[in-house]
Amino acid sequence: MRDYYEILGVSKNADESSLKRAYRDLAMKYHPDRNPDNQEAAEKFKEASQAYEVLKDREKRAAYDNYGHAAFEGGGAGAGGFSGFQAGGFSDIFEDLFSEFTGGSRSSNASSNKGADLRYNLSVSLSDAYSGTKKTIKLRTPSRCDPCNGSGSSGGEASISSCSSCQGSGKVRASQGFFTIERTCNVCSGTGRTISNPCKKCSGSWLVNKEKSLSVKIPAGVDEGTRIRISGEGEAGRNSGPSGDLYIYINMITNSIFNREGEHLFLNVPINIYTAINGGSIEVPSPDGKKIRISISPGTQNGKKFRLKGKGMPVLQARSYGDLYVEAEIETPVNLSTNQKKLIADFNDSLIENNNPKLKRYRNFLKDY
Helix, strand or coil: CCCHHHHHCCCCCCCHHHHHHHHHHHHHHHCCCCCCCCHHHHHHHHHHHHHHHHHCCHHHHHHHHHHHHHHHCCCCCCCCEEEECCCCCCCCCHHHHHCCCCCCCCCCCCCCCCCCCEEEEEEECHHHHHHCEEEEEEEEEEEECCCCCCCCECCHHHHEEECCCCCCCCEEEEEECCEEEEEECCCCCCCCEEECCECCCCCCCCEEEEEEEEEEEECCCCCCCCEEEECCCCCCCHHHCCCCCEEEEEEECCCCCCEEECCEEEEEEEEEHHHHHHCEEEEEECCCCCEEEEEECCCCCCCCEEEECCCCCECCCCCCECCEEEEEEEECCCCCCHHHHHHHHHHHHHCCHHHCHHHHHHHHHHHCC
16 A cells, blocks of 8 residues: 555645645546546545545544554454445545535535445465455444434434534535635534434444454455455445445465465475486476476576466466466585595596586686786
8 A cells, every 4th residue: 555645745744734735636636526437547536535534634644654554454464354444435525625616515415424435454375365265254344223223313303403503514614715615514523413312322323333244255366455345345324325335455474485476476496406417307386286397407507497387376357377486496415424525525526617617707707807
């Protein structure tokens, strides 16, 4: 995930006005209303909105400066856990800054009635990422309160009245210079309502945390940071609004054998001196759990790389595979007996310059150095 300051194009000591100005420029450029059916612009708008929503808040900004993205990720890397984005999915803070530019506020809280999107970090092994799998996750999500049926009121509609501060709109406006800024009403928290007899179960919030289990399909080829969207499994919507979505973020468990770079895998394999000199064959593991035999040419040097085409990781949502690269590590014998050392000394004495061309070139270099 990119750095929030980098996303907005500001320095880490940027003041509030600089943050607002940077976000305004990005929002005006990438807002979905100006870029219909442009997925790339939509993603950049979401990214900028998420960055601004954190950095504009002093407490959240301090937490981010100290801990980075981990400050908002339940469970952290390598462990399962979820955290919520701001209400209304990836909150459309565009309304806070530019409602006047878009002809006033949007339809009565259509977006705010939608539940927040949630995030869950899921750890996946290399073998599961290779073949694809299904995993069952357990999480607690903000769900509609049953006793009050999500109204937040114990007394039914009779104890619910329109907020006098915002006249039921959930928004208040304030003029600042050339701009009219629209903000969420702090009296009713944007609901447009006040409750005189709040529900005892949810304290008027209309939400309670409920535990549930979900079966998640992990497609072959996922990698660190891959995002899987599960529609409608986020926070419950307000006033019968739609639920938010759940986003599964993949954390790859470090593999002790393979190093991965995208769809390609890298493997270091020790080879004894005899095989390196005379040639032969060795077995190497592959990510599907099988073994592959490869030929070693006579005179193989340390660091020699062998490319096994199509033996790497599957490419996500494609019918192709990366490659497996095997690097030879010529192992020097240790714990030799006196007799073994004598045999090696005799062997070394039998060598001529052409047996070690690199050494010959190096010695010639030293003569002229």
